[in-house]
Amino acid sequence: MLIVMDKNASAADVKNVVKKIESMGLRAVPMPGAQRTAVCVLGNKGPLDASLFNVMRGVKEAIPVSKPYKMVSRESKDGPSRVRVGKELIGGGGMAMIAGPCAVESEEQCLKIAQSVKKSGARFFRGGAYKPRTSPYAFQGLGEPGLKILAKVRERFGLYIVTEAIDHEILATVAGYADVVQIGARNMQNYSLLRAAGKCGRPVLLKRGMSATIEEWLMAAEYVMSEGNPDVILCERGVRTFADHSRNTLDLSAVLVVKQLSHLPVIVDPSHAAGRRDLVIPLAKAAIAVGADGLMIEVHNQPEKALSDGAQSLRLHEFKELACQVRRMSQAAKQSK
């Protein structure tokens, strides 16, 4: 159940509702919105009696939630969420540009790429220090030394760091260096990791699982939010289908549908969707066209020597060109409003 408060409800009114819920042995999570607050009721096994809340002061409406998710739902929040990362906002109109190599390979590599993507207009730097690899014999990432390199990138260029945590043990370490903690596609239903991410104190970038439905994806976000972390950014990265001309099939309709069902920002990763460099720029532009809140792009100074995913990484000048086209599209979109 979702208790939607009046625009003019006081803090005391909200507190009363929370108390009432807790007195029933349930959990209450207030979610302040731009115009009004909603209070999520968690933990009820069966349906609740709406009239218990409808009569309370400051309550506009008690809504039995039919969808299995609550806190991620549009019903629980009016308008899109904006996730703050330092001075940047993701969601609600902007176009967040996240760029960098698949894996952190060396300080020299990262500084070179960072300098270039910063100049091209990126505000976020991506790079994996811990890499989930299909093979136990493949390069698994530099680990904490890789995180230290990322910290240097932030220090030197002022770029915010987006990097993946591959299990809940490593999560605290990663959160100590990262500005945004990424949960990868393979871990989208790793519920221990999701719960830990809900308590890590950092915004979470949650990739869609390889064959996840919209509902499963939103439920994964609900795991993070239900632990108290409101700052979830969703990331579409293609799904697995019979098609073999690209690594995955980018599902742009998912961006649209998720934005109808949820208030959370949604960005797109065309690099992993395509798996080949030549498709990345046009798919990135398509993502902007459907209204994605940002892009996550793999960029490498020497793709042919990359330790992982070189074939899909843009070269530095290609990213510059992409960033330039993105700016133009965004401006054109604004002017036409």
Next chain:
Amino acid sequence: MLIVMDKNASAADVKNVVKKIESMGLRAVPMPGAQRTAVCVLGNKGPLDASLFNVMRGVKEAIPVSKPYKMVSRESKDGPSRVRVGKELIGGGGMAMIAGPCAVESEEQCLKIAQSVKKSGARFFRGGAYKPRTSPYAFQGLGEPGLKILAKVRERFGLYIVTEAIDHEILATVAGYADVVQIGARNMQNYSLLRAAGKCGRPVLLKRGMSATIEEWLMAAEYVMSEGNPDVILCERGVRTFADHSRNTLDLSAVLVVKQLSHLPVIVDPSHAAGRRDLVIPLAKAAIAVGADGLMIEVHNQPEKALSDGAQSLRLHEFKELACQVRRMSQAAKQSK
């Protein structure tokens, strides 16, 4: 094998090559390009000896074709093909706008929609007189009276008519009224129909099958071309996947990959891909962003009363808005070149 002629090869040179091929018991199909002609060799069971042709006058190169398709291939033609329909060209830079109802229901309906989409900027009118329906008990289309209504639309508004032929028996009738003959997704591997379409004397719009690979789709186009019809327009309309939030999953990477492999124009049908009205405009914009050569959009004056596919049809004013946005995007794209 593909015999690529010299830029300066004479008509007699080409003729000689054709004769040589025919003398070996094979078929030769000359394909004139902007700068040079290529001659496709059809019917060989095993590999041919390139040196037989390389020594002939006017021959630049004899290329053993590794791909199973030949005439649709980029190898056989330099630069993108443009398909002429009356005064319009599809492919090679423009943005063909095809709009109209799923099914022709009545003269009044068609004239109303046609008037509106014409004013909004469409140059092509779509509408099915023969409808392939999952159920034998569903509305199957008006048949030839429907085609007559379409002819009236062309006469009255100067819109070119795109309409589907559902079997090779009806094809001649359809071709008698249509400017472009459509082959539907369910018929993409109906080879009798494809062969007949190759001889129908009209440009053919070939939809991608529900779960067709790129290669199967191009091979279907090869069927049409190998019967002598060079005017094939491909249409991506989404593929079937596990995802259930849209009717099909629009595969925009297919547009990009097909344009690399083939010279044929590729348009996008976001209406059938989405299956729901609210996704059509943003997916259409995404299609333009990846460089589609046109859009095919279902439009209805009263979607809630449509005899088929009403849920995915744009209203007249919605199409107007889409057409307006498309124009703006196309202009912006041109200016930025």
Next chain:
Amino acid sequence: MLIVMDKNASAADVKNVVKKIESMGLRAVPMPGAQRTAVCVLGNKGPLDASLFNVMRGVKEAIPVSKPYKMVSRESKDGPSRVRVGKELIGGGGMAMIAGPCAVESEEQCLKIAQSVKKSGARFFRGGAYKPRTSPYAFQGLGEPGLKILAKVRERFGLYIVTEAIDHEILATVAGYADVVQIGARNMQNYSLLRAAGKCGRPVLLKRGMSATIEEWLMAAEYVMSEGNPDVILCERGVRTFADHSRNTLDLSAVLVVKQLSHLPVIVDPSHAAGRRDLVIPLAKAAIAVGADGLMIEVHNQPEKALSDGAQSLRLHEFKELACQVRRMSQAAKQSK
């Protein structure tokens, strides 16, 4: 709507019901069952008033049909259908064994294979005289001379002939030679062909489309039945998925679900599902284990020289072994009842 007649209803009662239906401008199709007759009402746009029929003599019940299919439905017929082909019955307990090459290549080839599979226990011979091929340049079958070879096989060995019709034009010719007319997976939604098959006077073997849902498959069968042909045999042959270790993914649960929803017999083609010889025998046994009514197996005397699908064809002795195992499984299943 479905009008279920009383066990003791007379022919005159049935006739009256038919007349009543026709007087409303609708079509009536009586379907005699083992114990009672049901009359399908076709052509109604909206719901009908059941009470109009419930009061008539001999009517047990008028059932509004919620499923989109009627005549194929379990609701319209008590117990499984048996399709008679000469002296053989398919469905309702037996295990029909259909074997032969993918394509008819020569008289010698067919007679050799036929002699062997007959001896191994097959009662039906398969072989394509018209082959739907992805490439226009691939072997398309021998055509009518191939049909004549098949006729010779029947004459010589008493095997019933199962062969494919690839379009409605050729259907009459094929039906002139075949005992069972096959509709291939690519043509499962070729509605003109389905309608023609409904009037061809031969039992129809209808393969499941590459990515067809159960409902689409049953609706395709409904097309055939609604034209008056009650003798439809369904054939599961694998569906297209992301999996690449077999050509298609054999969906045995489909056999079970179809048998719940429909009275029609369902057989399985493990050869096309697997696409590789080494999987055919175990998948065939799995098909028997779920209760399939028959098997369709590709067999070739020289698979390495086959003009199509050699890689998935069993050798003569392999088929003998399969047939032997099948017999043993069937006997064991009967004894354990």
Next chain:
Amino acid sequence: MLIVMDKNASAADVKNVVKKIESMGLRAVPMPGAQRTAVCVLGNKGPLDASLFNVMRGVKEAIPVSKPYKMVSRESKDGPSRVRVGKELIGGGGMAMIAGPCAVESEEQCLKIAQSVKKSGARFFRGGAYKPRTSPYAFQGLGEPGLKILAKVRERFGLYIVTEAIDHEILATVAGYADVVQIGARNMQNYSLLRAAGKCGRPVLLKRGMSATIEEWLMAAEYVMSEGNPDVILCERGVRTFADHSRNTLDLSAVLVVKQLSHLPVIVDPSHAAGRRDLVIPLAKAAIAVGADGLMIEVHNQPEKALSDGAQSLRLHEFKELACQVRRMSQAAKQSK
């Protein structure tokens, strides 16, 4: 690289090879087989020179491994592996029967089910104490008290316990109670968990991921084995496809192909594949028909009251019937050899 030792190679020969490998900064893992030992070389970035090993005493052959997996591969071991669990063996000919509820709900429930399935012939008891659930608000399992109940089941009925570990933190606890530790489909690419499972000292049952290819699945097993745990049992449980008549599409060809590529035993879980009770028994029989090494079946004394997955759980008498049929099929298969 894989160093295959001579049949007559001594322990000292093997030791020498291991030393040689380690002297190159690489890891060596000896794998004793029935007739000979193979030594896996792990950690090499590029190709190794086979001649370095071919000259050593007791070495039969040094094989550069083309597949990305080594230890799970048929190349590394002659004949199928048998995983010992107490007095039982899984793999290599038997038919392991694992039965029990989806989730451990109460002691009473478990004892009741255990008593019944034991009597019907099961030797293993399944039941989740930690449940990975799509919703954070759904029943997540009893946790360690649930494990204690499972221990009681073992003590009382002598059934071996198969239960899931959902993260590497809980793994040690689970391994303290379980005879076989299960890794669920959602965690198939949770590499931290796989590595931990490789060190847990218990056999591991590894379910195939929802949309995992054969190679990804075997690579996941390789993660477990490469940490020193040779006792991996693979479990096919259906994959996600467009088909919606069963929860997943059971891919029995995967069982066959995995058994060709790997020496590991493969069992089948028809309950999760089907998602509906009425399909479980026939699909289980199909699994036996293709040669699966065991079955994992959900059984509940009151499915309609189950806290999770009741719709797919067999009733006690249904399981008895299944077990009876399985025995008969196994015997028939043995007699026919």
